[in-house]
Amino acid sequence: xxxxxxxxxxxxxxxxxxxxxxxxxxxxxxxxxxxxxxxxxxxxxxxxxxxxxxxxxxxxxxxxxxxxxxxxxxxxxxxxxxxxxxxxxxxxxxxx
Amino acid sequence: xxxxxxxxxxxxxxxxxxxxxxxxxxxxxxxxxxxxxxxxxxxxxxxxxxxxxxxxxxxxxxxxxxxxxxxxxxxxxxxxxxxxxxxxxxxxxxxxxxxxxxxxxxxxxxxxxxxxxxxxxxxxxxxxxxxxxxxxxxxxxxxxxxxxxxxxxxxxxxxxxxxxxxxxxxxxxxxxxxxxxxxxxxxxxxxxxxxxxxxxxxxxxxxxxxxxxxxxxxxxxxxxxxxxxxxxxxxxxxxxxxxxxxxxxxxxxxxxxxxxxxxxxxxxxxxxxxxxxxxxxxxxxxxxxxxxxxxxxxxxxxxxxxxxxxxxxxxxxxxxxxxxxxxxxxxxxxxxxxxxxxxxxxxxxxxxxxxxxxxxxxxxxxxxxxxxxxxxxxxxxxxxxxxxxxxxxxxxxxxxxxxxxxxxxxxxxxxxxxxxxxxxxxxxxxxxxxxxxxxxxxxxxxxxxxxxxxxxxxxxxxxxxxxxxxxxxxxxxxxxxxxxxxxxxxxxx
Numbered sequence: 001x002x003x004x005x006x007x008x009x010x011x012x013x014x015x016x017x018x019x020x021x022x023x024x025x026x027x028x029x030x031x032x033x034x035x036x037x038x039x040x041x042x043x044x045x046x047x048x049x050x051x052x053x054x055x056x057x058x059x060x061x062x063x064x065x066x067x068x069x070x071x072x073x074x075x076x077x078x079x080x081x082x083x084x085x086x087x088x089x090x091x092x093x094x095x096x
Numbered sequence: 097x098x099x100x101x102x103x104x105x106x107x108x109x110x111x112x113x114x115x116x117x118x119x120x121x122x123x124x125x126x127x128x129x130x131x132x133x134x135x136x137x138x139x140x141x142x143x144x145x146x147x148x149x150x151x152x153x154x155x156x157x158x159x160x161x162x163x164x165x166x167x168x169x170x171x172x173x174x175x176x177x178x179x180x181x182x183x184x185x186x187x188x189x190x191x192x193x194x195x196x197x198x199x200x201x202x203x204x205x206x207x208x209x210x211x212x213x214x215x216x217x218x219x220x221x222x223x224x225x226x227x228x229x230x231x232x233x234x235x236x237x238x239x240x241x242x243x244x245x246x247x248x249x250x251x252x253x254x255x256x257x258x259x260x261x262x263x264x265x266x267x268x269x270x271x272x273x274x275x276x277x278x279x280x281x282x283x284x285x286x287x288x289x290x291x292x293x294x295x296x297x298x299x300x301x302x303x304x305x306x307x308x309x310x311x312x313x314x315x316x317x318x319x320x321x322x323x324x325x326x327x328x329x330x331x332x333x334x335x336x337x338x339x340x341x342x343x344x345x346x347x348x349x350x351x352x353x354x355x356x357x358x359x360x361x362x363x364x365x366x367x368x369x370x371x372x373x374x375x376x377x378x379x380x381x382x383x384x385x386x387x388x389x390x391x392x393x394x395x396x397x398x399x400x401x402x403x404x405x406x407x408x409x410x411x412x413x414x415x416x417x418x419x420x421x422x423x424x425x426x427x428x429x430x431x432x433x434x435x436x437x438x439x440x441x442x443x444x445x446x447x448x449x450x451x452x453x454x455x456x457x458x459x460x461x462x463x464x465x466x467x468x469x470x471x472x473x474x475x476x477x478x479x480x481x482x483x484x485x486x487x488x489x490x491x492x493x494x495x496x497x498x499x500x501x502x503x504x505x506x507x508x509x510x511x512x513x514x515x516x517x518x519x520x521x522x523x524x525x526x527x528x529x530x531x532x533x534x535x536x537x538x539x540x541x542x543x544x545x546x547x548x549x550x551x552x553x554x555x556x557x558x559x560x561x562x563x564x565x566x567x568x569x570x571x572x573x574x575x576x577x578x579x580x581x582x583x584x585x586x587x588x589x
Contacts, residue, residue, distance in 0.1 A: 010460045010463065013463060015436065015443055016443050016447075016452060017437075017440035017441045026452065029453060029514055030456055032514075033407060033518075036403075036515060038470075039404040040404045040405050040473045040474050041473055043476075043480065048476040048479050048480060049479055050475030050479060051476075051478040051479040051529075053336070054292040054293075054306060054529075054531020054532075055336060055338070060336070060337075070199050071199060075199050075425075077197075078426040079425055080424070080426075080428070087424050087425055090435050090437070092435050092436075
């Protein structure tokens with residue numbers, strides 16, 4: 001079954017600023033890959049529970065103890081832009 | 097010509113304690129080997145000669161003081177560049193992390209330091225471990241030491257190439273769909289993906305969290321067991337770390353396979369597998385049978401769907417994990433008018449094509465309206481696959497197959513067709529989806545002189561069985577070939 005993807009929408013959801021040419025290329029590659037992946041639909045899975053994880057585990061608890069965290073200065077040194085003790089970003093809201 | 101760089105970890109460990117040579121001697125031998133081979137291979141992204149020599153001097157001083165940190169003390173090792181190293185650049189093979197110097201060590205790095213190991217450097221990989229050839233590295237490909245026109249496999253191709261030529265005595269990689277076993281196969285090494293949760297993932301830059309597992313590369317099964325034993329164990333900092341007692345690993349290396357029941361996976365034999373690879377594996381099945389194992393062909397029907405399920409599950413998890421690379425806290429930033437604009441430009445510029453492809457694929461598979469058909473269905477197939485393996489392991493102790501459908505392919509051969517590259521992982525993926533341990537052992541060379549790998553698989557936490565079988569395969573194969581580049585006499589390119 002041919003698959004059609006709204007690739008521009010997917011790229012927007014993934015926060016990827018791609019050109020029209022890139023969108024066309026990735027879109028057609030994804031359609032090929034998904035056609036192969038669609039084979040999974042052929043298997044009868046009624047009543048089969050999904051597996052999200054290989055270990056039969058639920059919550060992992062640890063003691064609530066105070067431990068040293070990463071050095072703030074060392075962490076901020078890796079930031080592309082900072083202002084004092086903060087990460088700095090461009091304005092959040094677009095012009096309306 | 098043999099020199100120190102060709103010793104096994106076991107031989108190096110014994111020689112150090114007998115005083116035949118020092119850790120500085122071993123480290124210099126590995127550094128020299130890197131100096132003459134790196135221009136041919138590009139196995140390392142960062143070679144930390146100074147740090148390695150410091151660690152070697154410390155290991156020698158401790159040994160002289162009678163302080164024994166265990167079998168890795170003074171042994172030069174390499175780690176894949178997707179494990180964070182405090183103060184040493186860690187890129188995951190991506191432009192988006194170029195220049196990133198982590199403020200913390202991955203647990204495995206702490207464990208290697210505690211064990212007195214010498215960290216040679218950080219090895220090349222497909223960007224964010226996404227690939228099967230190491231061609232997806234933003235910093236250029238690694239080449240196969242057996243034939244530099246070929247790929248070393250991937251994604252842990254740098255670790256494989258380094259161990260293969262002796263610029264490291266052993267190495268660690270990560271395996272999400274075959275990224276340790278397939279390069280081990282293509283480079284003539286032993287490579288093991290342990291049971292999920294056995295080695296802490298803290299500090300491993302996440303690709304697909306329910307599949308990723310760290311494991312060793314070595315030139316012998318015994319060395320691989322030593323490496324794994326040194327880093328396995330519960331870690332409070334990894335919520336998915338296995339909480340029980342660490343299972344035995346090297347306890348049965350000399351036990352042989354007499355009485356062992358071994359299943360040959362029918363779906364991974366024959367069609368789609370290169371004839372020479374198939375023949376070599378068949379010859380090994382016969383040898384195992386002659387050695388006293390009971391071999392039986394078994395069908396695990398869901399295996400045929402493993403690759404399809406994997407290419408929905410892994411990209412889905414990756415699309416979530418890689419959301420953190422947004423130009424705010426570390427790595428690349430491309431300026432934009434608004435924060436969203438900045439993030440979208442940064443990600444488009446910083447990620448390479450394969451990573452973008454998988455983020456798009458995962459985002460699509462998780463998006464409203466398609467979730468049930470793709471991701472949800474793939475998770476159910478994952479259950480079916482686990483059920484197939486569980487019922488197989490009721491009848492047999494271990495399963496076997498080829499590791500890779502082909503030997504090393506040419507650089508550039510599969511880059512234009514993502515799907516053909518994905519098919520390189522067809523034999524290895526099931527163990528990741530199931531969480532079971534699995535390994536590759538070299539069993540011979542094909543007509544072009546390229547290594548052929550044999551895959552061994554065992555139930556979760558049955559590492560002792562896995563290594564028992566691997567050790568016997570190694571003995572029966574008698575594989576002792578080394579690539580021509582594994583010599584200190586080669587001229588740099």
